[in-house]
Amino acid sequence: MKILMLTWEFPPVIAGGLGMACYGIVKSLLELDIDIDLVLPTNKTAYFPLREPQDADELPVVFLDQTEDRPSPKKYSYDNVKIGSEPILSSVLTETEVNRLSIERRLHYLGVISNPETYINFHTLKTFRSIFFDTSSTNQPEYVKPDNEVSLLRVIGKSLKGSEDIFKKVQEYTVKATQIAATNNDYDIIHAHDWLTYPPGMLIKKVCDTPLITHIHATEFDRSGGSGDERVHNIEYSGMAFSDSVIAVSKYTAQMIINRYRIGPEKINIVHNAYSSDAKILKTDSKKRIFKGPTILFLGRITIQKGPDYFLDVAKQVLKKHPQARFIMAGTGDMARKLLHKSASYRLKNRFLFAGFLNRKEVEDILSSTDIYLLPSVSEPFGIAPLEAMAYGITAIISKQSGVSEVVDHAYKIDFWDIDKMVETIDFLIENPEKCRNMGIKGMREVEKIRWDDAAAAIKTTYKTIKQTRQHN
Amino acid sequence: MLNIVFYFQVHQPYRLKHINVLDIGKIDRYDNEELNKEIMIKVANKCYLPSNRLMLKLIKRYADKFKIAYSISGVAVEQFKQYAPQVLDSFKELAATGQVEFLAETYYHSLASLIDTDEFLDQIQMHQDLVYKEFGQRPIVFRNTELIYSDKISDIIAEEGYKVMLSEGVDRILKWRSPLYSYKNYSKTISLLLKYYSLSDDIAFRFSNTAWQDYPLTVDKFINWINKLTLSEKLNRNQFLNLFMDYETFGEHQWEETGIFQFVEAMPEAVLKHEHLGFANPSQITGLTNYQQESIAFPETVSWADQERDLSAWMENDMQKNAHETIYSLLKLIKKKKRDDLLPTARMLTTSDHFYYICTKYFQDGDVHKYFSPYDSPEQAYIYYLNALADLEEKLNN
Structure with missing residues (x-):
């Protein structure tokens, strides 16, 4: 089984629990022989094909656009800016060269940064729901099917263009992830973590006709400690409503999804997070x-x-x-x-x-x-x-x-x-x-005793169920 | 006669390392040796050495006609010894001329006068001993950190036997009075010399400011202004023009290229051309005062800093207040437990600069603070400072 995994955070570049959870899930799924293509918010159209458990730590990268794999004009030249103790690379590198870098530098080169942008508070409101739901006629939101994928992409791009950097980044991420999915087009399931990756999740489901699982690590209500940003709510709602299954990290969250987002309980699976120590803990x-x-x-x-x-x-x-x-x-x-x-x-x-x-x-x-x-x-x-x-x-x-x-x-x-x-x-x-x-x-x-293996096993079961349902239909 | 009283402040704090919570319990010393050495060597080459050479030259040229005074903090002297011993030697050479006066202050350039009188007196004594040991003088003139002054502080200093104290010519205290005369403190126990801030700042801050209407400042222009000051005096009373400034003005705040050294070099001759102008040392003013000194009350505490000329640069926001409370309570504990090994470190942490870096006044003066701070933000400075104090307390409880 091959999964397209969309997430905003992954170790070593993490801001909070999302990255840690994704790592635990991915690593244990790899042990269960699931193949995963991981897409992170990179500035190159690139993804991480993960096949063996150790790939979760090594993050090998593939550039989608092989024209990017041209020899660098200035080989391994450094400028004065440093991350940690390592200088940042200033030249253009080939895929092979990028894969030879240490993981931190590789992610840095690909533009994955650790700013917790996911948690920015938004003040201005913009409507996202009009893309997926026709709000003009009825009170009950209804799914609107755009004429074709290109127009959908255009609409999303237009709508996501916010004054804040984060919406622009989501837009860019959406375009890149969709290109990757459409090119490879061999995924059994799309697994999208939190609202930032729901726009590409929905779009790829539409374009490639692949089932979508939305994974809720936190809702906008949790992050904001209040009502939060309506645009984010709309993306969260659209993502969950449009997906084949929703995974909630707790009963607490499942309840929130049912009460606040009116998602049907039959669609929700609860998979608790876990913690796997590196076994280096001191007594x-x-x-x-x-x-x-x-x-x-x-x-x-x-x-x-x-x-x-x-x-x-x-x-x-x-x-x-x-x-x-x-x-x-x-x-x-x-x-x-x-x-x-x-x-x-x-x-x-x-x-x-x-x-x-x-x-x-x-x-x-x-x-x-x-x-x-x-x-x-x-x-x-x-x-x-x-x-x-x-x-x-x-x-x-x-x-x-x-x-x-x-x-x-x-x-x-x-x-x-x-x-x-x-x-x-x-x-x-x-x-x-x-x-x-x-x-x-x-x-x-x-x-x-709280192991990621159990969480991964539950997720694998969900994958299978969705795949079977899809085949029966 | 109008006497120009030059007093230069010489001070370099021990800037601290960036101490994180995880360094607590694992760190030996808090001062950033590398940075302090770098700054000391830089300032020595740009300011202290060339300025001292110039002053020595002027003293030799004009003999007892040219006089200057210094106040050098104990922590600056310590750092001269460690990083630039030739600077200390050149100050000793100046001391040997007999034309240079060294003033008393707190060894650690601290704000102890505002918080802990016992500590204040200890640090003054330490500095007295240092000045005697290094320069062979027993100061009778006191200048408190940043010219901080109040009636209460004047009582303590008079009690200690000092004859003269320096302070800022704050408009809201002076009102109609001129800073050109020597005054007595409110209880008439000590003489006061008040900084003539506009002319002092013309040299210290505005000298190279091309946007200033009086730029460029020439010696002729400056002497002309001074001359005008004497016109209002009809009773032949001796006046004192107190030009107080950081010594780092010469070559460091005002770079050599601005012509600041030429300005200083040309000044004595231009002054001494006039019979009614001259130079004096602060300790001479009691002898030169040929009139009944008016007493002047400072019910509020003043300083020479920023536009407010109050304590807000060091003791205004909550971070500064919490930092003060913590270090002075720790000092008390260290003394109580007789941990003399920790005393120099704790006292080093009373240096006013540590609190200056935590200042959050983000307007014009904030820029000056930023220029003098080794940290990105006041919050960062506060975090590192508090971590140092947490480590010190762990050492105390060992």
Whole structure:
């Protein structure tokens, strides 16, 4: 079976949980002998043909337009700009040359960047739904079939041309992904992750007559912490309505899809995310700590969805009673500056610190020095980060408004708004370090059993069902 | 007679490394040696060495007619020793002429006067000892960090036995009074010299500004302005024109190509041509004051910084306030636990520049702040600073 996988993020270039989830799914699907062509937002018309499990780590690339595979005029010349410690390539490279680069540089060369653009807040409203639904005549949206694919492409392109860069990028992505699909035209299923990839998903389904699965990692309601951008809602709705099956990462998300987007429950499959450790995790007793005092961590994007302001308010309360505690806020996001100023106004001295954006290695280091993980998400479709923290033997306090709370028992589950309860729990854990450790160890054992293999097996079943249904029709 | 009182501030902070949360507990020192060395060598070559050569030449040329004063922070002297010892030697050579006066300040160029009087006095004592050791002088004139001044601070300094203190000629305090006379503080315990900011800033900030209506500034033009100042004085009272500025003005803020060195070199002769013009050192003003000094109250704290001439460059926003509270509470703890090994590092972190980098006043003055900051944003400076303090506290609890 051959799948066209459309996603905006994939390791090592990731901004949040989407990339990690896609990696876990892809790697385990490859182990189940599924062939995957992965399309990322590159600036070249290129895709990543993944056939063996290790391909998920190596990301071999193929240029669709072989005329791009011409010899470079300046071979391997570097300019002064650097990513990490490596200089960026400034010349034009051939496909062969690109494949010889390290993976980070390869993705950088292809224009895949790590900015969390998926999570930009949109203010101006534009209608997308008029492309797929005729809203003029009836209240009930109706699917409008454009005369031909070219006109559909044109309409999408026109509509997606927003003032923000992100819509332009979605438009470019749509064109490239559609070219790839139409050229190869041998896919059994299109698997599209989150709204940014739904426009190409729908278009390819239309052009190539291939079944579409939309995978919901987060909806606009989750990201915005409120109503969000209507354009995004329309894309999300169109994608789900137009697809053959919808995969939701939790019951929480499935409920949201049913209630808010009115998608029929029969179309929805729940496949929980998982966490696969690299088995390099240090044992809890050999922690290389940063602070001698109890350390409480926030690790995620500093945006309204993750409830960073609740974390700060909890810190303020806990520090009154336990000034030896240390709170670390790791990550970046549109609320980071606001939180920094607010934390300063609380006069928490050097007890509330900002770690900024952390790479993989740094995430591992900080998790090795943490006692308590607190994720007060306002709305969390799943939340892989708490699983990762638990895999490090860290006691996790997670929001009841999260999908991850459906799959773990050995974590504290508290409403995101219930600051008193979170303070009470952290106070208790600081005062009873033995209990805190035990909870952490139980959580670690529990997480070891939540495997991507199971998620991939469920997804494979969905693929088969859709393929069979398609053949019967 | 009008006496020009030149005082030059010489200061280089220890700029900090970019300290991240993950560095806490693993880092030995916070100062960015590479960067500090680079800047020190750059400023030494552009400013300190050529300026000192010029001043020495002028002193030799005009003997006791030409006088200047310096205030050199302890952290600058430390960095001379580490990165540019010839600069310290040239200052010693200037000291040996007897025409150069060295003023007292806080060793760490800190804002301790506003927060912790004991620490303030400790740092003054450290600086007194340093000036005596390096330049053989016991200062009787005090200048606080950034000319920060208030009635309360004048009490502390008078109590310590200083005779003269420098401050800013702030319009809202002076009102109708002229900064050309020496004054007494509110309790008449110490004499005050107030900076004549317009003429000081003409040299320090506007000298090379081609958009300035008086550009280019020539010595003739400048002396002509000074001459006019003496016209209003009909009672033969001695006046003091206090030209206070950063020493880095010469060659660093105003590059050599602007002609700043030629300007300075030509100035003494142009001044001394006039019988009623001359130069004086700050400590001489008590002897030269031939009138009853008016007392002047500074109920609010002033400084020489920015347009506001207040404390907003260092102590306005929440980040600056939290940073101050943290370092001074840590200092108290370090003293209480008698951790003398950590004291120099903690005191180094009281240097005013660390707070200046966290300033968020994003208008005209914000540009000046940005020019002097090794960080991209005030927030970034704050994060690194707070991480240093978190590491220091971990060391304290070891």
